Amino acid sequence: MRTSQVSVRTKNSRKYWLAAGLSVATLGLAGCGNSSSSAGNAAPLPTSAKALTKAQGGNGYPASAKPVTITINTDLDDPIAGTNKRVYQDVFVPQFEKAYPNIHVKVIDSKDNSADQALYSRIIAAQHSHAASPVDITDSSILPQMIQQNAGVKITPVDVPLMKQVDPTLLKATKYLAIPYRGSSVVLAYNSAFVKSPPTTLSGLLSWIRQHPGKFTYNTPSSGGSGEGFVQAIVNQNVPASKENTFATGYEPSLESYWEKGFKTLAALRPYIYHKGFYPDGNNAALQLLANSSVWMVPAWSDGASSTMAQHQLPSTVKLSQLSPPLPGGPADLMVVKGSKHQRAAFTFINYMLSQPEQALVADYMKGYPGVEWKYAPAAVRKEFGAIAKSYAPAWASQFNNDLSQKWQDNVAAG
Amino acid sequence: MSVVTEAPPVDRTGSSRRTRRIRRIARRVVPFGAGSLPVLVTLAFTGFPVVLAVLYTLGKTGGFNETISRVGQHQVQARHGLSLGAYRNFFASHALRADLFITLWVTLASTAALVALAWMLALFVRFSGGWIGRLISTLYVVPMFIPSVIASYALVTFWEQNGKLAAIFYQLGIPNGWMPGFTSTGVVLGLVWTNIPFAVILLSSSLQGVPEVLIEAARDVGSSWWRIIWSVLLPLNRLPTIIVIVFTATGTLGNFTIPDIMGPNAPQMLGVAMTKYYQSYGQPQQAEVMAVLVFLAALVLSAFYVASSRADRKRNAARGSARAAVK
Numbered sequence: 001m002r003t004s005q006v007s008v009r010t011k012n013s014r015k016y017w018l019a020a021g022l023s024v025a026t027l028g029l030a031g032c033g034n035s036s037s038s039a040g041n042a043a044p045l046p047t048s049a050k051a052l053t054k055a056q057g058g059n060g061y062p063a064s065a066k067p068v069t070i071t072i073n074t075d076l077d078d079p080i081a082g083t084n085k086r087v088y089q090d091v092f093v094p095q096f097e098k099a100y101p102n103i104h105v106k107v108i109d110s111k112d113n114s115a116d117q118a119l120y121s122r123i124i125a126a127q128h129s130h131a132a133s134p135v136d137i138t139d140s141s142i143l144p145q146m147i148q149q150n151a152g153v154k155i156t157p158v159d160v161p162l163m164k165q166v167d168p169t170l171l172k173a174t175k176y177l178a179i180p181y182r183g184s185s186v187v188l189a190y191n192s193a194f195v196k197s198p199p200t201t202l203s204g205l206l207s208w209i210r211q212h213p214g215k216f217t218y219n220t221p222s223s224g225g226s227g228e229g230f231v232q233a234i235v236n237q238n239v240p241a242s243k244e245n246t247f248a249t250g251y252e253p254s255l256e257s258y259w260e261k262g263f264k265t266l267a268a269l270r271p272y273i274y275h276k277g278f279y280p281d282g283n284n285a286a287l288q289l290l291a292n293s294s295v296w297m298v299p300a301w302s303d304g305a306s307s308t309m310a311q312h313q314l315p316s317t318v319k320l321s322q323l324s325p326p327l328p329g330g331p332a333d334l335m336v337v338k339g340s341k342h343q344r345a346a347f348t349f350i351n352y353m354l355s356q357p358e359q360a361l362v363a364d365y366m367k368g369y370p371g372v373e374w375k376y377a378p379a380a381v382r383k384e385f386g387a388i389a390k391s392y393a394p395a396w397a398s399q400f401n402n403d404l405s406q407k408w409q410d411n412v413a414a415g
Numbered sequence: 416m417s418v419v420t421e422a423p424p425v426d427r428t429g430s431s432r433r434t435r436r437i438r439r440i441a442r443r444v445v446p447f448g449a450g451s452l453p454v455l456v457t458l459a460f461t462g463f464p465v466v467l468a469v470l471y472t473l474g475k476t477g478g479f480n481e482t483i484s485r486v487g488q489h490q491v492q493a494r495h496g497l498s499l500g501a502y503r504n505f506f507a508s509h510a511l512r513a514d515l516f517i518t519l520w521v522t523l524a525s526t527a528a529l530v531a532l533a534w535m536l537a538l539f540v541r542f543s544g545g546w547i548g549r550l551i552s553t554l555y556v557v558p559m560f561i562p563s564v565i566a567s568y569a570l571v572t573f574w575e576q577n578g579k580l581a582a583i584f585y586q587l588g589i590p591n592g593w594m595p596g597f598t599s600t601g602v603v604l605g606l607v608w609t610n611i612p613f614a615v616i617l618l619s620s621s622l623q624g625v626p627e628v629l630i631e632a633a634r635d636v637g638s639s640w641w642r643i644i645w646s647v648l649l650p651l652n653r654l655p656t657i658i659v660i661v662f663t664a665t666g667t668l669g670n671f672t673i674p675d676i677m678g679p680n681a682p683q684m685l686g687v688a689m690t691k692y693y694q695s696y697g698q699p700q701q702a703e704v705m706a707v708l709v710f711l712a713a714l715v716l717s718a719f720y721v722a723s724s725r726a727d728r729k730r731n732a733a734r735g736s737a738r739a740a741v742k
Binding site: 117120121124125145149220222253275277278279292294398399402403405406409410413414 | 482483485486488489508509510513576577597680681682691692694695696697698
């Protein structure tokens with residue numbers, strides 16, 4: 001009973017948004033790139049799967065090969081509010097299986113963090129004993145740890161031809177072990193009824209908070225990525241530019257000494273936070289405070305806030321804006337797990353997730369940014385995201401995020 | 416065992432004596448074996464992991480602890496022997512010391528409040544007839560049928576800054592009244608609320624067992640109600656009260672749901688802190704240090720329980736023999 005609550009509080013924010021309810025409103029997505037039909041309906045492929053693979057010169061799973069079942073674990077297969085459709089089981093996978101009838105995809109739902117961690121331990125144990133991996137592909141909160149452990153198969157353009165369309169910095173951050181298929185970033189959600197001109201820089205935001213006591217808050221960094229993103233942005237201010245990339249690619253605890261000044265700023269900000277320092281538990285809890293006008297501004301995930309707005313769960317006066325430089329964001333990656341017996345079929349799936357039909361579904365159902373670079377995204381998707389369609393910084397290594405959460409707890413909450 | 420090593424007897428009487436002896440031993444061993452099965456299962460699936468966890472907190476990161484230590488951050492590894500480093504780190508952190516303090520404080524406060532309230536309710540149910548008594552005896556079991564997750568969400572929603580309670584305060588002209596939502600006092604109230612059914616059921620059923628004659632006799636010699644409670648009811652209900660204290664205090668020490676949902680950002684009770692350290696901060700060793708500390712505190716409580724129930728049994732036995740002597 002309790003565990004389902006725990007899942008809502010994990011540091012990995014994506015599943016949280018699905019619990020909050022994804023929009024299925026097909027927001028003016030009339031066309032999707034090359035394909036002329038609506039994205040919500042199963043769009044006919046621009047070309048046949050075979051031709052697609054051939055044209056990209058890839059190593060895709062041949063249509064003549066014997067049928068195979070691949071297993072993917074994901075923490076975001078909760079039903080989408082309103083339709084009861086599950087993103088993987090009912091949206092992504094059927095589209096894929098239509099294109100590749102000889103690959104069956106079995107979806108394992110890692111419902112909560114502890115189930116996810118248990119699976120992670122099994123994967124690592126299987127790799128150490130050279131046994132078959134329990135899953136072929138993973139898309140869940142364990143990814144940062146998997147990357148750290150080198151538990152994925154290196155991705156090459158031969159296996160995943162569409163890799164060429166993905167931002168190389170994001171690939172480098174995963175050590176080429178995982179590939180982003182969608183993304184989102186932290187943005188500012190504000191109520192324009194009270195805020196006429198939102199701040200455009202981080203220092204502008206800080207002085208806005210001090211000028212409007214009690215009208216801003218952010219969720220605890222361990223409970224969701226939007227608060228975490230805000231905290232990251234603050235502590236990152238004092239990190240030398242040359243070291244910034246290390247946070248995405250490695251783990252050097254000594255770099256955390258650069259955070260100290262940022263934590264002092266955050267601790268000093270506490271009296272100006274809603275209710276003299278009340279930090280809600282989770283991305284959605286922060287949006288609820290915005291919804292009932294307790295606060296005027298919160299950091300929020302672009303995808304989460306967009307879908308909440310599409311469902312009219314926020315006042316119509318709520319708007320999104322991005323700071324310059326942008327608040328951190330994060331891609332959601334797919335990884336083929338080392339020890340998988342069906343690597344070729346698994347890579348075929350990953351490549352297909354980057355294709356235009358699936359990318360349109362990502363935008364449509366998840367309000368996610370495309371995994372491919374903006375210029376390769378379907379035109380309608382580019383248009384929809386308009387003002388916030390900017391690149392985002394790669395996610396930090398999990399150990400840094402863990403330490404960030406703990407240090408925030410020690411220095412800001414308990415400080 | 417000794418049977419097997421014995422020289423085989425030759426005559427028939429010897430043989431039958433042997434079978435009898437085997438049977439006698441079997442009669443003794445078989446029930447023990449059957450009884451020991453659950454013990455063995457417990458040892459294998461609970462005892463063994465507990466030993467591993469304790470060793471892990473003492474810096475033993477190899478062997479069976481290798482998998483967990485592979486994913487842990489900021490671990491203390493004992494180069495040789497055992498290390499108390501992880502415990503030193505716990506007590507070095509001011510935030511964790513505050514967490515430990517608030518855990519003990521909440522446990523103490525909620526147990527004391529619960530016992531006082533449960534006694535009052537149990538006395539009321541025992542001695543007040545009529546519809547109010549019946550109503551109370553129905554109402555106090557209600558929290559038992561509401562899952563604590565739902566109850567704590569409901570309570571904290573009622574108590575939070577935008578909740579009904581705030582609205583009532585506002586109407587009364589107290590715009591910034593104190594709210595128990597997201598405070599440790601709120602956690603105490605929530606714990607009392609959820610533990611009331613168990614405590615009152617236990618106390619009131621044992622109060623029902625106090626013979627009316629004893630109370631009548633005390634009243635006849637002019638004792639006040641307070642005196643009757645103190646000198647008659649309390650001594651006769653010592654053990655149930657101790658059971659209530661020990662069981663609720665033990666449950667509170669490691670409680671997660673209520674403090675997690677209703678508690679403040681900081682300080683957190685250890686149940687919440689250890690979950691955070693395990694799941695969000697990637698520090699399983701530090702989480703297990705907290706688990707060991709909670710376990711030690713619970714151990715003190717259970718020692719208290721065992722000692723007092725033994726004393727109670729001894730006293731009853733003494734009373735019984737005294738009665739027999741009088742006869």
